[in-house]
Amino acid sequence: MSFSIEKGEIVLIVGSSGSGKSTLLNMIGLLDHPSNGKIFIDGVDTTTLDDNKISSFRNKKLGFIFQFSNLLTDLSVLENVLLPRQIGGTDGAAEKEAIDLLKAVGLEKQMYKRANKISGGQAQRVAIARGLINHPSIVLADEPTGNLDSVTSETIVQLMKSMAKKLNQTFIIVTHDRQHFGQVDKVITIKDGKSYEGEQPSEMEVLV
Ligand SMILES: Nc1ncnc2c1ncn2[C@@H]1O[C@H](COP(=O)(O)OP(=O)(O)O)[C@@H](O)[C@H]1O
Numbered sequence: 589m590s591f592s593i594e595k596g597e598i599v600l601i602v603g604s605s606g607s608g609k610s611t612l613l614n615m616i617g618l619l620d621h622p623s624n625g626k627i628f629i630d631g632v633d634t635t636t637l638d639d640n641k642i643s644s645f646r647n648k649k650l651g652f653i654f655q656f657s658n659l660l661t662d663l664s665v666l667e668n669v670l671l672p673r674q675i676g677g678t679d680g681a682a683e684k685e686a687i688d689l690l691k692a693v694g695l696e697k698q699m700y701k702r703a704n705k706i707s708g709g710q711a712q713r714v715a716i717a718r719g720l721i722n723h724p725s726i727v728l729a730d731e732p733t734g735n736l737d738s739v740t741s742e743t744i745v746q747l748m749k750s751m752a753k754k755l756n757q758t759f760i761i762v763t764h765d766r767q768h769f770g771q772v773d774k775v776i777t778i779k780d781g782k783s784y785e786g787e788q789p790s791e792m793e794v795l796v
């Protein structure tokens with residue numbers, strides 16, 4: 589498969605279960621290594637990085653949102669958002685930025701609650717704020733609404749879209765919830781090991 593994504597785009601990756609969506613996302617996210625091919629992020633071929641460089645590249649350039657928010661339940665909401673920032677050393681601006689992000693995702697009243705005292709939808713909002721805290725080049729989201737009811741899914745989708753617009757933030761999102769997203773910049777469909785740009789087989793242009 590071959591495709592490119594521009595800064596600020598919201599890109600959906602769709603395809604049947606088992607088609608390799610998570611595998612693709614994990615390779616872009618440097619959590620998995622391709623046996624073949626190259627992946628360029630900000631001009632760097634990430635498939636050539638050694639283990640040390642992989643960790644720092646991942647932490648600096650990539651934000652992650654998973655199906656289950658994976659919050660640390662002993663920490664507060666605010667502390668969870670700050671975690672990725674602390675891996676690279678603390679800085680004074682971090683807390684203010686985390687608070688601003690939590691306000692932007694509508695959680696100003698929940699900031700000091702423990703992460704196990706909030707709802708699933710709120711936890712996904714925290715995960716979005718956490719994914720954005722390091723100003724990543726790309727936020728990668730694997731089925732971010734997969735564990736939410738449809739009303740909550742809708743608000744999470746709209747939140748990701750509005751944050752993408754406001755911050756000119758690139759999002760690559762694996763989803764089976766295509767209809768909730770409405771208009772996006774690009775849809776990549778994986779079918780039988782190939783990627784296609786577009787949604788219906790008739791509209792699809794084979795991307796090698
Ligand atoms: N290109 C590939 N080559 C080899 N195995 C693959 C490839 N893509 C996916 N797989 C395997 O197929 C299975 C399902 O892939 P996964 O990425 O979890 O699919 P999805 O997220 O679309 O449901 C996994 O076991 C994965 O290792």
Ligand SMILES: [Mg+2]
Nearest residue numbers: 609610611730
């Ligand atoms: Mg998957």
